[in-house]
Amino acid sequence: MTTECAATIFHVNDLESALKYYVDVLGFEIDFRYDTLAGLKHGEVLIHLSGPASHPSVAKRAVGQGHVYIFCDEVDEYFEDVSRKGALLMVPPADRDYGMRDFAVTDADSNILAFGTGIVG
Numbered sequence: 001m002t003t004e005c006a007a008t009i010f011h012v013n014d015l016e017s018a019l020k021y022y023v024d025v026l027g028f029e030i031d032f033r034y035d036t037l038a039g040l041k042h043g044e045v046l047i048h049l050s051g052p053a054s055h056p057s058v059a060k061r062a063v064g065q066g067h068v069y070i071f072c073d074e075v076d077e078y079f080e081d082v083s084r085k086g087a088l089l090m091v092p093p094a095d096r097d098y099g100m101r102d103f104a105v106t107d108a109d110s111n112i113l114a115f116g117t118g119i120v121g
Contacts, residue, residue, distance in 0.1 A: 075103055
């Protein structure tokens with residue numbers, strides 16, 4: 001077996017509002033819509049948003065319990081960009097003891113997205 005990618009599923013209370021935030025603020029693109037499920041992409045990163053009346057095949061978790069760490073090539077410019085657009089900031093960018101420079105934001109439902117890049121040197 002060769003794996004190709006993965007999609008994190010975040011459960012949200014208001015799919016339309018969540019889509020607007022992920023597209024307008026965080027810079028994701030809508031990949032697909034199916035009923036109350038939507039797929040988003042940002043480069044090779046995939047996130048699926050599951051609305052409150054989602055298809056029964058989507059195993060439901062409580063809204064706001066999602067967390068994803070996204071590895072990227074830089075974080076500071078992206079942080080400045082999403083901050084200006086109104087991102088819900090959780091943790092500001094900083095160099096961490098675990099060898100990453102990263103920051104975290106949440107969506108309106110408290111799902112967490114962390115963005116990080118390796119520290120060189």
